[in-house]
Amino acid sequence: xxxxxxxxxxxxxxxxxxxxxxxxxxxxxxxxxxxxxxxxxxxxxxxxxxxxxxxxxxxxxxxxxxxxxxxxxxxxxxxxxxxxxxxxxxxxxxxxxxxxxxxxxxxxxxxxxxxxxxxxxxxxxxxxxxxxxxxxxxxxxxxxxxxxxxxxxxxxxxxxxxxxxxxxxxxxxxxxxxxxxxxxxxxxxxxxxxxxxxxxxxxxxxxxxxxxxxxxxxxxxxxxxxxxxxxxxxxxx
Amino acid sequence: xxxxxxxxxxxxxxxxxxxxxxxxxxxxxxxxxxxxxxxxxxxxxxxxxxxxxxxxxxxxxxxxxxxxxxxxxxxxxxxxxxxxxxxxxxxxxxxxxxxxxxxxxxxxxxxxxxxxxxxxxxxxxxxxxxxxxxxxxxxxxxxxxxxxxxxxxxxxxxxxxxxxxxxxxxxxxxxxxxxxxxxxxxxxxxxxxxxxxxxxxxxxxxxxxxxxxxxxxxxxxxxxxxxxxxxxxxxxxxxxxxxxxxxxxxxxxxxxxxxxx
Numbered sequence: 134x135x136x137x138x139x140x141x142x143x144x145x146x147x148x149x150x151x152x153x154x155x156x157x158x159x160x161x162x163x164x165x166x167x168x169x170x171x172x173x174x175x176x177x178x179x180x181x182x183x184x185x186x187x188x189x190x191x192x193x194x195x196x197x198x199x200x201x202x203x204x205x206x207x208x209x210x211x212x213x214x215x216x217x218x219x220x221x222x223x224x225x226x227x228x229x230x231x232x233x234x235x236x237x238x239x240x241x242x243x244x245x246x247x248x249x250x251x252x253x254x255x256x257x258x259x260x261x262x263x264x265x266x267x268x269x270x271x272x273x274x275x276x277x278x279x280x281x282x283x284x285x286x287x288x289x290x291x292x293x294x295x296x297x298x299x300x301x302x303x304x305x306x307x308x309x310x311x312x313x314x315x316x317x318x319x320x321x322x323x324x325x326x327x328x329x330x331x332x333x334x335x336x337x338x339x340x341x342x343x344x345x346x347x348x349x350x351x352x353x354x355x356x357x358x359x360x361x362x363x364x365x366x367x368x369x370x
Numbered sequence: 371x372x373x374x375x376x377x378x379x380x381x382x383x384x385x386x387x388x389x390x391x392x393x394x395x396x397x398x399x400x401x402x403x404x405x406x407x408x409x410x411x412x413x414x415x416x417x418x419x420x421x422x423x424x425x426x427x428x429x430x431x432x433x434x435x436x437x438x439x440x441x442x443x444x445x446x447x448x449x450x451x452x453x454x455x456x457x458x459x460x461x462x463x464x465x466x467x468x469x470x471x472x473x474x475x476x477x478x479x480x481x482x483x484x485x486x487x488x489x490x491x492x493x494x495x496x497x498x499x500x501x502x503x504x505x506x507x508x509x510x511x512x513x514x515x516x517x518x519x520x521x522x523x524x525x526x527x528x529x530x531x532x533x534x535x536x537x538x539x540x541x542x543x544x545x546x547x548x549x550x551x552x553x554x555x556x557x558x559x560x561x562x563x564x565x566x567x568x569x570x571x572x573x574x575x576x577x578x579x580x581x582x583x584x585x586x587x588x589x590x591x592x593x594x595x596x597x598x599x600x601x602x603x604x605x606x607x608x609x610x611x612x613x614x615x616x617x618x619x620x621x622x623x624x625x626x627x628x629x630x631x
Contacts, residue, residue, distance in 0.1 A: 134454060145627075148623075149374075149623065150419075150436070150438065150615075152374045152619060152620060152623065153373040153374045153377065154438055154439070155374070155616070156373070156374035156375075156377035156378050156381075156441075156616045156620070157377050157413070157438065157439030157440065157441060158439075159378070159381060159609075159612055159613055159616055160377050160378060160380055160381030160384070160439075160441045160442040160610070160613060160616075161381075161411065161413050161435045161439070161441075162381075162415055163385070163388065163409075163411055163605065163606070163607050163609055164412060164442055165410060165411065166410035167411075167413055168437065170437065173434075206408070206450050206452075207450055207451075207452035208448065208451065208452075210550065210552065233412075235410055235448065237446075237448065237552055237553060237567065238549055238550030238552075238553055238567055238569060239567065240566040240567055242549075242569065247410055247412065247445040247446045248412070248445065249449075250475060258436070262549050262569070263549075264549075264569060264570060266535070266549040266569070266572075268470060268547070268549075268580045269549055269550065279540055279549065280579075280580060295433050295434065296422075297433060298403045298416075298418075298421075298422050298437060298438050299413070299416045299439060300416070301412070301414055301415040301416060302412045302413065302445070303412045303413060308422065308423055312478070313450055331608070331609070331612055334612065335612060335615060336615060338615060338619045339619075341619065342619040342622055342623055345623045345626065346622075346623075346626055349627065349630055352388045352630060353630060353631050356630075356631065357631075
């Protein structure tokens with residue numbers, strides 16, 4: 134039995150993984166602050182058997198770090214990060230980071246994300262807006278003001294791109310502690326859109342489905358060879 | 371591959387919601403005091419096939435893992451409280467708030483509702499009411515013989531009565547402000563209800579404590595921008611279409627697998 138058929142099958146599985154990732158990117162083409170994933174393929178088991186046996190694996194390379202387009206909303210609690218950086222959010226799973234700055238006021242009077250997770254202030258404190266405040270504003274440096282008085286400052290961090298993993302609900306997790314450096318500045322009354330490039334998504338789709346088709350042909354080719362061999366050599370005289 | 375099918379389906383569902391929200395905005399493009407909404411999305415969970423940092427050798431670790439996202443969901447449809455255009459109507463009981471704040475309307479069940487729609491009228495008893503007949507809070511009763519009603523920028527309402535030299539005081543319109551207007555619950559009829567997310571209302575005279583002042587003879591129109599909505603409509607429609615392309619690609623691939631000889 135030729136081992137090439139397994140190589141082709143591994144390639145087909147890798148392509149179907151790539152399709153799943155592309156589908157996830159396209160489904161999130163309008164999700165605020167979403168960062169698309171890129172698929173990279175790697176050679177697996179290159180030396181495990183013989184030189185001609187190279188299986189293919191996939192990995193969803195680092196989260197695509199390009200920024201999305203910024204849309205003005207005029208909502209005082211909407212903020213977009215200008216350039217690199219992330220907001221910090223407290224979740225039940227631990228500290229997470231997000232680029233989605235469409236914040237709201239929670240039932241307990243603190244600043245929360247659309248899912249009700251607390252937005253972290255300096256040193257992880259929640260940002261409480263005093264009851265009865267008429268106007269809330271967020272400055273470019275992340276200072277939150279209620280009726281002009283400072284009530285907290287958003288924790289803005291820089292993260293190592295290669296340490297990021299996706300964590301649902303517009304959040305990313307970081308395997309490393311935030312990096313130092315000057316905190317990013319904000320644009321108030323605006324939110325950042327998804328960084329998914331739909332054109333590239335459609336091109337990926339075509340590429341994936343054609344590659345998959347070719348790999349299916351390769352499997353069929355091996356199958357044909359083997360059935361021919363069985364007929365020619367294996368047929369009883 | 372089947373994951374891609376359901377992922378694309380979540381994308382289509384989300385875009386449908388976006389279309390619904392856009393349709394509602396466009397339908398209310400000329401509703402006085404209407405505030406537009408937008409659909410907000412969040413990504414669904416990820417299936418981790420190989421975690422980042424997994425050992426790839428004695429001393430090496432994978433710098434990035436294999437995480438396959440499973441789609442998108444609607445995270446919310448927050449409203450945008452930017453001011454709508456002001457339209458001069460000349461009608462004495464059309465009042466607009468210039469800046470923050472809401473008119474307070476007493477509902478039939480005694481609760482208070484909030485609105486930016488300042489198109490008021492008088493009912494049979496001379497009370498200032500909204501277009502549905504709900505009274506404007508503050509018990510504002512205009513004398514039946516009054517020939518003119520004046521609303522000052524601080525909310526003071528006076529009536530000119532034939533025979534009287536001084537205008538008769540009717541009362542004062544108070545406005546309510548909220549720390550987080552996006553948290554208000556819509557009741558329809560351009561009315562809103564306070565919730566724990568909006569914070570409690572802060573009542574006060576117009577023009578004080580962050581509240582806007584009043585402008586008589588003007589109406590605040592809807593804050594829907596038709597051009598923006600058209601762009602949303604097109605982008606939503608195209609995003610929907612591209613999600614169907616994903617389904618087609620997944621289906622083609624499944625078909626090739628099924629027909630493999």
